[in-house]
Each structure stands twice: as C-alpha cells, then as structure tokens.
Amino acid sequence: MEDFQKTKEFEKIFNKLRDRNSGWKIWDDFVTMSAIAISNRVDSEQSGKRETEYMRIVKQYSAEDLNRFAELFAITVLAFESDPNQDFLGALYMQLELSNVQTGQFFTPYHICELAAKLNTKGIENERVPISVLEPAAGAGGMIIAFANAVREKGINYQDAVFFEAWDIDKTVAMMCYIQMSLLGMTGIVVVGNTLSKEVYEKWFTPMIFTNHWHFRRFVTGILDDCNSKPDFETPVLEPKSISEPPLPVEIKQESHRLIIKSIFDFQ
Numbered sequence: 001m002e003d004f005q006k007t008k009e010f011e012k013i014f015n016k017l018r019d020r021n022s023g024w025k026i027w028d029d030f031v032t033m034s035a036i037a038i039s040n041r042v043d044s045e046q047s048g049k050r051e052t053e054y055m056r057i058v059k060q061y062s063a064e065d066l067n068r069f070a071e072l073f074a075i076t077v078l079a080f081e082s083d084p085n086q087d088f089l090g091a092l093y094m095q096l097e098l099s100n101v102q103t104g105q106f107f108t109p110y111h112i113c114e115l116a117a118k119l120n121t122k123g124i125e126n127e128r129v130p131i132s133v134l135e136p137a138a139g140a141g142g143m144i145i146a147f148a149n150a151v152r153e154k155g156i157n158y159q160d161a162v163f164f165e166a167w168d169i170d171k172t173v174a175m176m177c178y179i180q181m182s183l184l185g186m187t188g189i190v191v192v193g194n195t196l197s198k199e200v201y202e203k204w205f206t207p208m209i210f211t212n213h214w215h216f217r218r219f220v221t222g223i224l225d226d227c228n229s230k231p232d233f234e235t236p237v238l239e240p241k242s243i244s245e246p247p248l249p250v251e252i253k254q255e256s257h258r259l260i261i262k263s264i265f266d267f268q
Contacts, residue, residue, distance in 0.1 A: 006079045010092060013068050013075075020065065027098050028172050029057050031089070034073045035175040035204065038182045042210040080183045085149045086110055089176040090140030107139045110146065117146035124151060131162045133188075136195040138166035141177035148186055159208060164188030167195045171202070178204045187214060 168174040178190040187208040193200040
C-alpha cells in the first residue's frame with residue numbers, strides 16, 4: 001500500500017512537469033540529473049563533464065520545476081527505504097508508457113525477476129566467496145536488484161560480497177539502473193555500451209565502489225583504471241575476505257541516501 005502511494009505521488013508530480021514538455025524528455029532529464037548528482041559526490045575524475053551536462057539541463061527549467069525534480073528523487077529514495085525488494089523506476093517507466101516500442105523495449109516484471117534470482121542463487125551459501133554478476137541487458141536493473149535481495153535473504157551482505165556489472169545500450173535506462181543500484185548500496189559498474197561489439201560509451205561507478213572497504217579490491221582488479229577500455233567480461237579477481245575493516249551490516253545503509261538527497265539540491 002505504501003509503495004502504491006509513493007507511485008501515485010510520483011506520477012502526480014511528474015505529470016505537473018509533463019505539462020511543460022514531453023513525458024520522455026522529462027523522464028530523461030530526471031534520471032540524468034539524479035545519476036549525475038550521485039556520481040559527482042564520489043567520482044571526481046568524471047565530475048567536470050557531468051556537471052556541465054547537469055547545468056545544461058538545469059537551465060531549461062524554472063526553480064519551481066527543479067524542486068519538483070528533487071521531490072521525484074526523494075520519493076524514489078524513500079520507496080527503496082520502505083521496500084528495497086522492487087524495481088521502482090522500471091515499473092514506473094512501463095506504467096507511464098515511456099518505453100521504446102520500436103526497439104522492443106520491455107522490462108521483465110519484478111516478480112519474475114525474483115523467481116529467476118532465487119533459481120540462480122541456489123547453492124550460494126558461503127559469504128566468504130566473492131560473487132560477481134554480469135547483466136548484459138540490464139534495463140532498469142530489475143534482475144540484478146532481485147539477485148541482490150535473494151542473496152541478502154540468505155544472510156549474505158551483497159554490499160560486501162557481490163560485485164555487479166550492468167550493461168545497456170540505452171543511456172536513459174542505464175541511468176535508471178545506476179540510480180537504483182546506488183540507492184541500494186550495490187557495488188559495481190553500469191556501462192552504457194553494446195555487449196555484442198563490446199563497445200563502451202560511458203562507465204558509471206556506484207558510490208559503494210569508492211568506500212574504504214573496497215579500496216584493496218579496486219587496487220587488485222584495476223576496475224577504476226582506463227574507464228574507456230573495452231571489457232573482457234572476465235570475472236573480477238577479488239581478494240579473500242581478509243581486509244581489516246569490519247564488514248558492513250546486511251541492512252541497507254540509509255545515511256548515504258540522505259546525503260544523496262541533499263546532493264541533488266546542492267547542484268541547483
């Protein structure tokens with residue numbers, strides 16, 4: 001019921017913005033600004049060009065409309081705080097009829113993602129063995145979100161034990177995936193690119209990848225080096241779980257969410 005209310009609240013605010021522009025442009029600007037607000041908190045290497053893109057979008061809207069964008073982001077954050085086991089943006093994207101019919105764009109309903117994730121996590125019981133997940137056509141991230149929640153139900157802290165790599169050729173939906181992965185504290189990379197040709201257009205690193213806990217793993221795998229290099233799709237070689245920092249709790253960290261909400265206002 002609470003999620004339904006958040007969905008209706010989101011739609012109400014979104015439709016006020018929709019009066020001034022096409023629904024797809026409003027959505028694209030919303031997810032782009034939100035993704036940049038998250039990324040620029042942690043990824044200094046790419047913050048300059050991304051802030052330029054952010055300001056280009058901001059100039060198209062009034063202060064009142066920018067506050068509405070911030071409200072949409074806050075609703076998204078609160079939706080995941082109340083229920084991390086969902087594809088909030090993906091469901092809204094389909095419900096608002098924003099998907100690209102010409103390219104056959106269709107997001108798998110989340111309950112099917114849950115079933116697939118439970119089947120794929122059978123046999124995963126050992127938290128000490130690092131897990132890597134590659135999703136070659138991630139969409140908004142429904143499948144990998146379901147996977148993260150499936151291992152969490154087994155008592156495994158995915159923030160600590162799982163590295164996610166999500167690909168999509170459509171930048172808008174890739175940004176949706178990045179936002180949701182970031183809010184859920186998932187460690188990994190969202191790649192805007194073609195999985196068939198291995199052509200990479202952009203890489204977006206989630207905030208968790210910059211934490212001290214992953215510092216040594218970043219060093220070993222080189223996952224932050226040469227952001228424009230082509231991937232080889234090999235499983236990252238992660239070190240055994242022997243780093244000095246205590247493991248993060250299984251519960252989703254909510255303090256970072258509040259910082260992220262603040263960040264979207266900081267850019268205005």
